[in-house]
Amino acid sequence: MKKKLPRKTVERLSEYRRTLINYLDSGRDYIFSHELADMHNNTAVQVRRDIMLIGYSGVQRRGYKVKELIRAIGKVLDDPRGQNVAIVGVGHLGTAILHYLKGKRPALHLKALFDIDKEKTGREINGIPCYPVEELAARVREHKIGIAILTVPMEVARETTALLVEAGVRGLMNFTTVPLDVPEDVFLEEYDLITSLEKVAYFVRI
Amino acid sequence: MKKKLPRKTVERLSEYRRTLINYLDSGRDYIFSHELADMHNNTAVQVRRDIMLIGYSGVQRRGYKVKELIRAIGKVLDDPRGQNVAIVGVGHLGTAILHYLKGKRPALHLKALFDIDKEKTGREINGIPCYPVEELAARVREHKIGIAILTVPMEVARETTALLVEAGVRGLMNFTTVPLDVPEDVFLEEYDLITSLEKVAYFVRI
């Protein structure tokens, strides 16, 4: 596998790609680094550097060929065989995410939902099967799920995480307000609204 | 105003505080840096350094006094007069956030909701008044709203942002999948699920 890219670069590449996909509609085939930069409130140098890191080259005086750049980013971000994802806890937030994710990223396959509520399990929701948590380990293995989105109530966040890790999940997005304990080979993304909001609040005042 | 803290430190302080508030239930009055560290998958040094930066001191061999530390973090993160927040776009996601936020952080006052849908406007939702977007500028000024959570459909994200900035909003959490354009004195937090999910996917593979 190629060398690990900086975390921040990975984030930006994902953002660039989305912007570029929309940009396709504009009818222009090329885009300049400073244009892409302006669309993301960052600098042309940053953009060029990020693109350099994935080994793609634009053409001078012309910019980057949009379609090629999208492909080049895909080559870095996407697993060619796809990666399977589950949502655990299909409540308010889980449902919103479920609908939002649908058809968004072709390389990320939402394969399973898990809940404890019998009303929700044993059927498909928006085309995705929803299983009872009791089947979690078996289903995670069956569907080869490597990534889980955790949207359960905070009281059960830690035990659910333990189940997921035990079942072989390698990456976790934690939407709950509970700090989780994972082995260091599991990638944990804390995705807490309050933290981000308090950060905004702080930097607005400072 | 005191010196600006590092972005990452601010994030962690927010997380520490939440953990500490829960920890109050444990009955213990003190907590060690390594305990707090373990709860957040980071190191004791990091914790001590963060705490040092806000000027709070623990007692050696005893650790940090939980209640005092919570207060000390509040002194840094919270505006004593509170800060007012609005949610713009009360759909699936906006509603989930609305319910989630309720009563969570006393220093952040959710003062207003905005939507274009006449079904939703002109009344209170969960105790918060929901106004039509036409009144946005006036209501933002009336309620002195400094922070906005943007959960409108992506098609209108940019125009809505322009309205908000014009009306005087100083901080923005962008939940939409659209890169926004803001003056540099407005603090913009991109809060995109896809980006984070793709990042997890990348680091799981690498």
Next chain:
DNA sequence: AGGGTTTTGTTTAATAATTAACAATTAAAT
């Protein structure tokens, strides 16, 4: 009381990320 141990606070070093600098290239203008 004194030696050993634990834990904090702070300084110094290492690593990661951003920004600046600039050479190389190429399209456009003359």
Next chain:
DNA sequence: ATTTAATTGTTAATTATTAAACAAAACCCT
């Protein structure tokens, strides 16, 4: 064809963040 201006790719410098190192204080044990 030559010059000029624009734009990329890359290296070097700067700044931000994390980790390591260690002295100082506080407790514990004898």
